[in-house]
Amino acid sequence: MSLPILDLNNVLAPALAEGGLDPARLEVGGDLQRRFADAHEVFERRRAAGDLGFLDLPFDRETAGRVAEVAESFGQWFEDVVVLGIGGSGLGAVALREALLVPAWNERSDEVREYHPRLHVVDNPDPRTVHALFERIDPRRALFVVISKSGSTAETMALYLVARARVAAVVEAEQVRGHFLFVTDPERGALRTLAEAEGIPTLPVPANVGGRFSVLSSVGLLPAAVCGIDIDELLAGAAAMVEACRGTDLRANPAAALATVLWAADTELDLPIHVLMAYADRLRAFTLWFQQLWAESLGKVRGDGHVGPTPLPAVGATDQHAQVQLFMEGPRDKIVVFLAVDGSGVEVEVPDLHPDVETMAYLGGAGLGTLLDAERRATTEALRLRSRPSITLEVGSADARSFGALIMLFEIATVYAGGLYGVDPLDQPGVELGKRLTYALMGRHGYEAPDVPEVDERWRIGGTSG
Amino acid sequence: MSLPILDLNNVLAPALAEGGLDPARLEVGGDLQRRFADAHEVFERRRAAGDLGFLDLPFDRETAGRVAEVAESFGQWFEDVVVLGIGGSGLGAVALREALLVPAWNERSDEVREYHPRLHVVDNPDPRTVHALFERIDPRRALFVVISKSGSTAETMALYLVARARVAAVVEAEQVRGHFLFVTDPERGALRTLAEAEGIPTLPVPANVGGRFSVLSSVGLLPAAVCGIDIDELLAGAAAMVEACRGTDLRANPAAALATVLWAADTELDLPIHVLMAYADRLRAFTLWFQQLWAESLGKVRGDGHVGPTPLPAVGATDQHAQVQLFMEGPRDKIVVFLAVDGSGVEVEVPDLHPDVETMAYLGGAGLGTLLDAERRATTEALRLRSRPSITLEVGSADARSFGALIMLFEIATVYAGGLYGVDPLDQPGVELGKRLTYALMGRHGYEAPDVPEVDERWRIGGTSG
Structure with missing residues (x-):
């Protein structure tokens, strides 16, 4: 079977005029490879302890x-x-x-x-x-x-x-x-x-x-x-990804490569916002699933500091008309992971109805899927030309098997990233305070109402019409 | 009629143990008020020029x-x-x-x-x-x-x-x-x-x-x-907001207060991620509308630098179980704008079916709307206790009239913010390159195919199963 392919070309120095990663660092013996090896050790220790169910x-x-x-x-x-x-x-x-x-x-x-x-x-x-x-x-x-x-x-x-x-x-x-x-x-x-x-x-x-x-x-x-x-297919894809993500060679372990590059993007290249941009409506909800996984696993207290990237879901081509202006010209604080889907299962032909209208003629005879894929490639290339890094994850057909593989890829990458960031990716201590305050406000036995400061009415602005 | 109320208490120094804004800065004569006056002048100039249709x-x-x-x-x-x-x-x-x-x-x-x-x-x-x-x-x-x-x-x-x-x-x-x-x-x-x-x-x-x-x-x-x-109601609410947003007194102009505080949060308090978190499913799509408005208007080249906050949509209580861990314990780089809706139109009572089960007993007899509102207040307070600033926008009943007002509030705030950031909030030059590349890839007459660098197959990772 075919598993997702992680294309790192547009995050590396040869493709980016400035701010790219030196590929040698990702090779066997390179410093990022060695850094990952530590995270891999943490992962294997937790696996052996039975934590990674x-x-x-x-x-x-x-x-x-x-x-x-x-x-x-x-x-x-x-x-x-x-x-x-x-x-x-x-x-x-x-x-x-x-x-x-x-x-x-x-x-x-x-x-x-x-x-x-x-x-x-x-x-x-x-x-x-x-x-x-x-x-x-x-x-x-x-x-x-x-x-x-x-x-x-x-x-x-x-x-x-x-x-x-x-x-x-x-x-x-x-x-x-x-x-x-x-x-x-x-x-x-x-x-x-x-x-x-x-x-x-x-x-x-x-x-x-x-x-x-x-x-x-x-x-x-x-x-x-x-x-x-077909849950058997879903699990088969996930199982294949578990098998594929082994060892410390970043070039042979896609979850390792994904985690390490995103971690380095945040901590070294100063790109703390991790955009997951799916070029397929069907993966819109997946980007929200990823958002929870990445945010809640990695956004943590470490020592007396605070770490964790901010995941930002996006959908192409739609967000080219919403968020891409910011990605292109705003602060250089983002790396984009594109999800490319091979949509060959369904294609819708664009008919050549107005060959004399310049803004429509070139579309006639193409397929919507072809257009969508061109939009993705164009956006990737536009970002590259501005030295804004991206990763492309080629998902395949997004059937149950490849979707299972995709899920497992991100789950493993998340635990690896926890090791790289030096945080526990499996807990969420930061939400306990809010839960306790909710219990208190709802009058649950044993929870005391919080002592909320007085609201200063002078800073409540608006409220009446002119 | 009643317009949205912008509550700034939880972004100010008295409420936050550290990192809050000094309220004096927002008063008449304060430096943020004076700074806004410049943006207001830009706004009035553009309005007079007929740009703000x-x-x-x-x-x-x-x-x-x-x-x-x-x-x-x-x-x-x-x-x-x-x-x-x-x-x-x-x-x-x-x-x-x-x-x-x-x-x-x-x-x-x-x-x-x-x-x-x-x-x-x-x-x-x-x-x-x-x-x-x-x-x-x-x-x-x-x-x-x-x-x-x-x-x-x-x-x-x-x-x-x-x-x-x-x-x-x-x-x-x-x-x-x-x-x-x-x-x-x-x-x-x-x-x-x-x-x-x-x-x-x-x-x-x-x-x-x-x-x-x-x-x-x-x-x-x-x-x-x-x-x-009812589009008349929608427009009536928007019209009332246009009337309400006049002058340079931040305490009398909610769009001015919103824009100035968010701008200061980004540029002074180092909080470049602006979360809009709606406590109502019905406003989930509105947060995406805001995301485009804020991102595409403010993410711009300025001089030889790049500016613009990153808007991040969220929904409560749902995202308390997805993003709030990051908001609480991750890097201090976010300010949250809560949208509080008065949902009194519809309430669903939680029946008291299991008074003997501790994790359910306290919920019996309450309403879901009461719970949802308690969750919002608890999350606001939890963030405050960690000195993480937030603004609460009390939307009212979210009917056509108050929704029209809400839309206009954010539109005016966006143009004000453009003035504060020193960018043109009405253009989007950063998306032109991607459009041209798409035309080229689709073979539109007059657009030349881009010279994309060769892909190095060594950095395409994965693809076959183990």
Whole structure:
């Protein structure tokens, strides 16, 4: 099979007039190669300690089999599957739906969906969104997949309570549990306890797989499988990428090359903003998945300082008319990773209807995919001519197999990057304070209301019309 | 009426233990107030020169009347309205649809939509997206709104050609023109010429209104009106904001306060990343509209340097589980503008189903909107406790009137910010090179193919499985 190709040419000194990396530094024996070797050692140590559960997911046939079984038993009964999960519990399912199902899945007929259910992901306790969801689904024909490893995520618990009451209002008491599936820690937490007490079916998130690394666990696989995505192919691609990312030679390990170049871009070339720009609508959601992975893993306190790049999602060609002006002429603080997709599966011909109109004639006879690819190459080249570095990741056809490989590439690169930055890529201590303050404001037992300073009304500006 | 309120407390020294702005600097006579006065002068000069056409749009009753008329005459005939437009020609329509129509508009029944058409915005020449669109709409019942001021935007022209052939394949030749509406320059360009030759209906974009400032022109008003949005209310809110943003007193001019504080955050406090974090799903698309406005207006060459902040869209509470770890613990390079919405129109109660489960009990009896608002306040406070500055913009109910005011607030602030940064906020010279290279790659007459350097295959990494 063919795996993604990482093209580094446009980040290297030969291609960039100024500010490029010297290729010798990436070769065997080069200083970046040696620097990576340290990060690789950290990675191998954590793998040996059993911390990197996400690496095992592609090889876990038992879970995949159980997911397929559950998906099949549920899929045929329900018109709507509603994932209740936030952060890593929701982003992966959306990325899979957008990349691998026909576009606008939830707007399509039963025939087009081949009688698979619609897939909604509610990742915000926004009353307007939730109200509108229940206006258009029938709880009697809906399955709610509640995803929270800890069983304590406030937003998800609130959404679960709402959904449960809606189901209970329209089905017999003993049928309520059949409308819920909990994806949670195999042993602990409130959802686990509840499931056992009430006989609600569950799927596990392994203890050593954190939320943002969980898309290839039941968290992402169940929603995917229930909509007919071939999870075996997804896992096969991921497995191949695990095999491909080994050793310390940057030229033989794409995740290593990706992590090292992005780290060096931030810490040496002063390019702390890492743009992921996908030239395909289907990968728009993937860029948001990446944003969480990269931001939450690497944005950390280190010693008495603060480190971490800022990931910035973008889509081509659309963002050429939104963000590219800034990328071209704004401060030199960005490196762009382009995602190039081989879209040969679908092409739409541009007809030659106005051969006499200069702004249209050259488009006639081409395909939209050809145009989109030309836009990507032109943008890459325009940035290069201004000595603005980029990496191109050639994804292939973006089918389940290559998408699985893409996911794993970024997951491994993230842990490598953690080693390079000298931070723990698996924790997220910075969100605890906000959680505690939320509990306090909501009156949860044992949390004291914060002592917020008085608002000075003089600095509340506006509010009345002229 | 009530306009948005800009709360600056959490960017000022009293609230922040370190790195806050001294409030005296913002007072009358303070240095930031004086600095803004210069930008205000630039603004007034450009307004007098007739460059700031967007300021006149809320008062242009004639265009609004014509839009309403066209919308009414078309709306009843079509099931689907398809906007073909990229950048400023597409983002505004999406922002309006998401903010002001019922959620998931295109998935709703005719009854819920009150027999208004579905609204699709195709802002990318992605063949997969376009193919899927034509799988689910009937061109005989579809109106294509082609938006390009210049009539030369490659992506939009290509999409127009595709749409035209699809329509021509299923209706009589003389009916084709009735399925198109061109929104373009009132005098020039290929679409104008074509419209006149063929009798295709048009709506104008005033010559002094650029793409990213065009949402309150026909560009955004027509798609809005055709779906039943009250464009008079939208314009009334915008008009009130124009009136409210006058003079050089930062405490009496919310756009001035917003622009000056964000500019100072970037250039003085070293916070070049400007996060716009909306606590409402309905404003998610608005944050992308803002991103284009801020990035393309301010990311510019100045002298022999480069300036401009990087806008970063976010949504709460969702991004608390994705980006907030980085905002809390990563480098101190961000200021967050929170959008707080008064969601009292819709509330969803969280039922008290599990009073014995500690992670759920405290949520019972609250509303989702209450929870969402608590999350916003908690995140604001958590950032403050770490001396990370934020601004809160209280939007009100986010109805058409307050949304119009919000749009105008940011548009005026953007031109003020251009004055503060010392750049022209109305141009986008940095995207010309990419356009020319695209033309060349597509073989457009008069554009020479670029001399792209050879790719060194040694730096194309990966590609085969292990």
